[in-house]
Amino acid sequence: MTTYTKPLPAISSLNRPYWEALKRHELKLQRCTECGKVWYPPAPFCPACWSDAVTWQRLxxxxxxxxxxxxxxxxxxxxxxxxxxxxxxxxxxxxxxxxxxxxxxxxxxxxxxxxxxxxxxxxxxxxxxxxxxxxxxxxx
Amino acid sequence: MSLWDLREKAAICGVGHSPYGRRLNRSAIDLAGEAIRQAAADAGLRRDDLDGLIVSFGTPIGADADTLAYVLGLKLRCYLQTWAHGRFTASCIQWAAMAVNAGLARYVACMAAVSFSGLRKPMMGGAGDTEGAREGGGGHGEDPVFGMTSPGAGAALVARKYFARYGATSRQLAAVAVAFRKHAALNPAAIMREPISVEDHQNSRFVCEPLHLLDYCLINDGAACVIVTTAERARDLRKPPVYISGMQGLPAGREEFIWTYPGFGISQQAEYDYEPGLQPVYQMAGVTPAEIDALFTYDAFSILVWTALERFGFCRPGEAAAFTQEGRIELGGALPMNTNGGLLSEAHIMGWNHQVEIVRQLRGECGARQIANAQIIQWANAYGDSLIYRRG
The missing domain is CATH 2.40.50 (OB fold (Dihydrolipoamide Acetyltransferase, E2P))
Known part of the structure; x- marks a missing residue:
């Protein structure tokens, strides 16, 4: 396998589930179970209603x-x-x-x-x- | 209602700039020193009168405020700097206007200084540029993982969508670059003074398609400075004051994308038909867009001229493409824009060169490119901030 030389993403506490899902060939983003909003980039709580009721949903x-x-x-x-x-x-x-x-x-x-x-x-x-x-x- | 009415309570009392050039072999601090000293001389101030300093486009690319104060022997009691993004020009002047009226400082030098040619590694879009590494992507919407790098890439996304949504063309965009080059030809300080044609624009190479090289601003060396004080103090100085009549802050949030207005539908913006209404800057100044004698904007990329015109209500969404044709934004046109030549052709001093030009236009100091009887000039940007200046 040749070495991959392009820039790689910086994994953070917020985006780690996104990258872990991609590794399993699943596209997932956060969804608020209170207001239903799905968003990117990953956030510590819902940017639409500030609820903590956040899940990672497969898209x-x-x-x-x-x-x-x-x-x-x-x-x-x-x-x-x-x-x-x-x-x-x-x-x-x-x-x-x-x-x-x-x-x-x-x-x-x-x-x-x-x-x-x-x-x-x-x-x-x-x-x-x-x-x-x-x-x-x-x-x- | 605002609790603190700052309409025409602050003024620009002095302006100055270094030479502008592609490779001046001078450091940012060196250039900054020349701009500050010139601005102080223009106002008739001495070094020790300057007790405030706001540096925009500071570290890690431009001159930083700490070093500047130390090297130039300034004695400051009020200073700060913004990070290395160009869009804080109006914010810096707002903070200075507040500081002098709050008694935190008497004279605040506001400026930017940069020596791009002296930087060790390429800073705009390449490996030395930390912009794309900002957590969550940063203001330009960059993502180096997919090769989405450099500020122009986000502007190209906006241009592509604008062309498709409104049936506009790259050829129409050429009129912006051609107009500002004509202005630069009348400005001895401008870096690019050779006339260009629409064909030259169309034949220039693509950088990030659909934007051509001539849709991109310069990358250069230089410094520009304006000094803000109270309107009352400014009236007693060497030059006539230029009043700050209206101010509108820089917005931020998910509905904002740096190179366009809300509702455009780029990055995470919702998509809808944008209605500017009468923007707060006009309400503060007590004027309407129809009363603006000339408009200056942050033309890092030609498409920003269109989105700025539409954001502030000079044109309806989609109409700026036609509005900018037939010399309407040139000297002698209905709404002259960036008479210095702009970032596209004078120099990229993060909009500080534009503030210098606005002040000189309102004082009648612009010679061959003077706007006849200019009374009210606006600084207004695609990303939403604005200042309205009035001749004193």
Whole structure:
């Protein structure tokens, strides 16, 4: 296995369950059992109603592209070989938006509103990233 | 109702700046010293009159307030600094206006100084930049894990969504860069003075698509300073005062994203049709957008000019793309903007160069780029803060 040289996430007391779920290939975010809100980034209590009634809920993994960009310049050397590469903001069915990379799609085909679903990319033994691919290409 | 009416109770009494350049081979403290001393001389103040200092864009990138006070021999009783983000310009001036009226200081130098060329490692978006490492992602919405780095990337997300939602184009955005370059050509202090065309903009390389290189501001060296005091003291100094008529604080929270207004639907913002109403800054100053003679904004990326115009009600959402065409934001147009050339073409001094220009416009000191009979000038930003200045 080649060494993964791209930046890795900083694991904190708040986001640890998110990253542990991804490692099991599950997309989970916090949900408030009082007001029903689902949010990102992880918080010590519900940012909508300040309730402590917070659970980690498994999400559908489906969403749509809210906006996206294409990098033509590498700010980290480890992204140099990927140029030009996309970064998308995906709006999950449950509401929150995540930054991610779209996989399995040509840059010319990306559209705002495009339906996508999560794919799990194991980049190191400890870290799995949530990336997204168009629903049509790989569903069923 | 505000308990403490600060309308025109504070004023700018002096302005100064260092040379601006891409590689000046001078440190941030060195440049800061020149800007502060020039501002004091402009106001007719001596070193020991300065008892307050607010440094924006401080450590770890810009000059820091501690070192500045120590190296320049200042004797301060009121000082602070904001971290290395550019958007605290209005906040610094607000705090200074409050401090002088509360008697915490008499004269507060407000400024930023930076020597990007002297930094050991690249600070904007690369491994030396701690912005993307902020817990929860930070204000620009960066995430280096996915290669989402540098402030321009968040602005590119906004631009893509704006284009799609309102049918606007990169070609229309070029008008912003072209207008500010025209202004810079009239400004001897500006770094980029060669005229550019819409074609030049369209042919410039993509950095973070859909933004081209000419949608991006400069990365440079320089310092700019304004001195805030009470309106009463300012009237007795060397130059005519420029009054601070209205102030509006920098908002924060889940409905805010640094490069656009609430309701736009980027990052965790809800998406809805934004209605600015009459923003608090106008209510404090007792004016409406129609009375503003010129508008200055933090143009780190050209798209911010559109979102600022819409945030403050100069245009309805989606209409800034058309509004910024046909010379409307140029000198002689309906609403001249960033007559110094802005961050795009004069220099990136975190908006402090814009404050210097506003004051000089209101004093009638701008020569070839003077706005005829300028009385009221506004500083207003995509991220929601604002100041309204009036000629004294």
């Amino acid at each position: 559908s993994g489906r969403g749509r592209v809210n906006s996206w960009v294409v990098f033509h310049q590498a700010y980290f050397p480890s992204f140099q070989d990927d140029l030009p590469y996309n970064v998308a903001e995906v709006e999950l069915e449950e509401g929150p938006r995540l930054l991610t990379n779209l996989v399995g799609v040509d840059l010319a085909e990306i559209r705002i509103g495009m339906p996508v679903e999560v794919v799990f990319e194991d980049v190191t033994p400890e870290i799995t990233l949530a990336k997204f691919r168009p629903v049509e290409q790989h569903s069923r």
